[in-house]
Amino acid sequence: MxxxxxxxxxxxxxxxxxxxxxxxxxxxxxxxxxxxxxxxxxxxxxxxxxxxxxxxxxxxxxxxxxxxxxxxxxxxxxxxxxxxxxxxxxxxxxxxxxxxxxxxxxxxxxxxxxxxxxxxxxxxxxxxxxxxxxxxxxxxxxxxxxxxxxxxxxxxxxxxxxxxxxxxxxxxENKELVAESSNQDSNEEDSSKKSIFVIFVLGFLGGLAALLTPCVFPMIPLTVSYFTKKQSKGHVDALIYGVSIVIIYVALAYGVTTIFGADALNALSTNVIFNLFFFLLFVLFAISFFGFFEITLPSSWINKSEKMSDKGGLLGIFFMAFTLSLVSFSCTGPIIGTLLVEAAVNGGIIGPIMGMLGFSLALAFPFSFFAAFPSYLNKLPKSGSWLNDVKIVLGFLELGLAIKFLSNADLVSQWGLIKRETFLITWIIISFCISIYLFKGYNFRKFNLKIIFALMFLVFGFYLIPGIKCKPLKLISGFPPPDFYSYTCKGHCPHNLTCFHDMEEAKKYAKIENKPIIIDFTGWACVNCRKMEESVWVDPVILKNLSEDYILVSLYVDQKEELPIEEQYVSKITGKKIRTIGNKWSDYQISNFNSNTQPLYVLVDCEMNVLNKPQGYNPSIKKFQLFLQEGLDNFN
Incomplete structure (x- = not known):
């Protein structure tokens, strides 16, 4: 060495x-x-x-x-x-x-x-x-x-x-590759769009899950039969009913964003009290789904809504939809709460609106569709014990999300309660419990959706096991605590500092901690990088800055591990094919900071605003202290 x-x-x-x-x-x-x-x-x-x-x-x-x-x-x-x-x-x-x-x-x-x-x-x-x-x-x-x-x-x-x-x-000439490179330029914008799209899809899936609960599914044939009895006008009324459902849930999301505002919603991911509250709330949701009690709204609200629905016309149809949202709240409430929290944490001010739009479209579609095509109503499965199975599975999923919020609070406070191994073991147990529950009493001579979901959760549980031994889990990237917050996964960080090796992960953590980032462009084979670490970083004042005041991300430009084929691209700046992780970080340094030599230290906030002039190799402890302090002063 x-x-x-x-x-x-x-x-x-x-x-x-x-x-x-x-x-x-x-x-x-x-x-x-x-x-x-x-x-x-x-x-x-x-x-x-x-x-x-x-x-x-x-x-x-x-x-x-x-x-x-x-x-x-x-x-x-x-x-x-x-x-x-x-x-x-x-x-x-x-x-x-x-x-x-x-x-x-x-x-x-x-x-x-x-x-x-x-x-x-x-x-x-x-x-x-x-x-x-x-x-x-x-x-x-x-x-x-x-x-x-x-x-x-x-x-x-x-x-x-x-x-x-x-x-x-x-x-x-790389014409096609230049187009590929231009896609790389818009990564942040695409990432934001993907995040909103993912929230919409999750909302839609949540709406489908809500449809399969005992509070909503039996209402489909009852509501559809009401509209089909009205002959020609029934199709129009059913469409208005569906649109009303969408308006109600989107208005709920809009109310949440208006009341709390963007700043409060952003605080959801960084505030320990919020995360502990959501942990307890999701445990409560899980217990409700397990059937120990029901979360219901005051009966007076439901009675008033029913009276309004009797008036007929557009207002009457709207309140029919509103009544559905109230009476089904014991099943949909936990799903809605989960979606609103996740959307607010990951999608900012627009997240809850997109989440509820997806949720309400999925919830409203069957009512309007079956009213327009009543013959298909006979193909719906009959209500039965499978509806309760859906609630139990949702209960387990709520527990998994509860652990995620407890993990957030633990990560911010550094309590050491939910380290990476603990988190993954908990999720593995939950996955196996769902699988065992769905397999229980199943007739293996028949093959249906129940056995498919049982196998899916079984496979997912086994998929998580290598993560305990520090293997990457791309499917759930960003959900478990990072590698450094672990009993066994030790990163290559000098002086036992907490550090990242991925820029996006560092930015997320900096947002949680509300701290500036120090980007350390380095190399495994960089002598002057080691000199800085061994002779400059070792200074008590600098070490304290790096451990307490900054989020450290070390990007190794000579990392030889190949990127997945779909993540390889051609640099718009150099025209070179970016094949390895080291190529990626070298291109990142060139593209953003117009430099290709190491070490290079850049101080930024979580929005990537540069806080002061980047610094290269300089063995002066005093100058590096001033460099770090200037960055802190500009950040604050």
């Missing part, structure tokens, strides 16, 4: 908030040699900079390396490490920082790789056209800083009638 901490004195070094640095220019050529071809990668190096040879000790991660992407899928090419060579004036020097001999080049160097095309394997008259894609990863340094970089390349290979015809470097 000591070698890695020392391994690049100049690696990612940074002295000021710099402009982008690009000291190496690459040229690509190819030459056919019989049934093989040779690729040439010429690096023209800016004066004062150097690039490292591929032939360097494996424990020192500065070597120039070449990787070829997906070439094994079609077996058109054979690539051997022995067919590789370098041409240039190599410097071989005992480097005191690394503690061993290193090889590197100044001015220029050409890397060559010979690649075979095994034509006989395809037949004498074989024809194919293929693209060989790859990436060069390298490090370039001058006297004060180093940059970890990568360059993509692609060659088109044409093989006709058993003969290798041409190999040519492809200069990609």
């Amino acid at each position: 000591k070698k890695i901490f020392i391994f690049v004195f100049l690696l990612f070094s940074f002295c000021s908030y710099s402009q982008l640095v690009n000291p190496v220019e690459w040229n690509f050529e190819s030459k056919i040699i019989g049934q093989s071809f040779e690729l040439s990668f010429e690096a023209k190096i800016k004066k004062g900079w150097n690039i490292y040879s591929n032939d360097n000790p494996i424990e020192v991660p500065v070597a120039t390396t070449f990787s070829y992407l997906d070439y094994q899928e079609n077996n058109h090419f054979n690539i051997y490490s022995g067919d590789y060579k370098e041409e240039g004036d190599i410097i071989v020097k005992d480097d005191p920082i690394f503690g061993q001999v290193l090889k590197y080049y100044y001015d220029k160097v050409t890397f060559k790789q010979r690649i075979d095309v095994p034509g006989t394997d395809f037949g004498l008259n074989a024809n194919f056209q293929d693209t060989l894609k790859g990436q060069i990863s390298f490090m370039t340094c001058d006297s004060i800083s180093c940059i970890a970089e990568y360059v993509d390349f692609a060659f088109e290979v044409i093989y006709e009638e058993g003969v290798l015809k041409s190999v040519s470097y492809i200069v990609e």
Whole structure:
């Protein structure tokens, strides 16, 4: 480890908030040699900079390396490490920082790789056209800083009638990828739209769940028969009835947002008292669904609403819908409460309105639809014990959400009650309980929705188990406490500081804590980053700032883990394909802060407003103290 901490004195070094640095220019050529071809990668190096040879000790991660992407899928090419060579004036020097001999080049160097095309394997008259894609990863340094970089390349290979015809470097304009990149630019806007859409969908699903409760489902045929008896006018009245349901629930949501306002709704996610209240409220909802008592509204409200509905006309139909909302409250109340809270916490001021719009549309649709097409009413399942099963399952789900709010309060207060393992074990138990309940007394010779849901919750419970051992759970990302808030999942955070490795998670937590963020653009192989951590961060005043006053997010630009295919994109700034987590954070640094050297420290609020001038490598403890204090003063 000591070698890695020392391994690049100049690696990612940074002295000021710099402009982008690009000291190496690459040229690509190819030459056919019989049934093989040779690729040439010429690096023209800016004066004062150097690039490292591929032939360097494996424990020192500065070597120039070449990787070829997906070439094994079609077996058109054979690539051997022995067919590789370098041409240039190599410097071989005992480097005191690394503690061993290193090889590197100044001015220029050409890397060559010979690649075979095994034509006989395809037949004498074989024809194919293929693209060989790859990436060069390298490090370039001058006297004060180093940059970890990568360059993509692609060659088109044409093989006709058993003969290798041409190999040519492809200069990609990336029109499609630019469009893909522009999508990346609008991530925050898209994320906001997705959040509202998700709330709408959750509301709609909540409305469907409410339909299947004993308080609402039996009302469908009764209400529909009332409208169908009115002959031609019944269809119109049923439509008005459905619209009235939507108006009632959307008005409820609008009332919530108007009374409390955006600031109060935003406080729901950050206030310990609110979260504890919601925890107790959801436990109450769960107990109600389990049948221990019913949550009902005053009977006088229901009686007055029924009298108004007897008046007929538009007002009468509206109050019929209002009466339905009142009499069904013992079943719909917990669902509505859950939706309003979740929507307010995650969707801001518009969230509750969209949630209730989805809920009311799902609730209203069957009444209007079956009044318009009464023949389909016979296809509805009969009321029975399955309605009670729905309530029990909803009760378990309410308990799961209750744990989430208790976890929020615990995370903010740092009580240590609901750490990641505790949270997941609780959800696993709830999932298995739902599954066992639905399996209980089931006739396995029949296959219906009940067994499908039982299997779904069983699978979900098993899906959560690896999360206890720190495995990522993308399905529920953002619900459990973060990895650092755990008994066993320890992040790579210096001095046992609490830190994040994802920007979005850091922003969410900063909002909860109402603290500024310090973005630490770093690298696993960054010596000057380690120097800052070991000689500057260790200062008691700075350590206190980092642990108590800031939310720390360390973004490793040399993280080699590949992004999922659907998350890969092409940078609009550099035009490079972003394939790894490190590529993503490097592009994030370049796009937002116009810098590509590390370490770089940026102080922002949770809305990403920069609080002061970002700072690079500077071993002065006093200056780093002033840097942090200035950020706090501007934040407050």
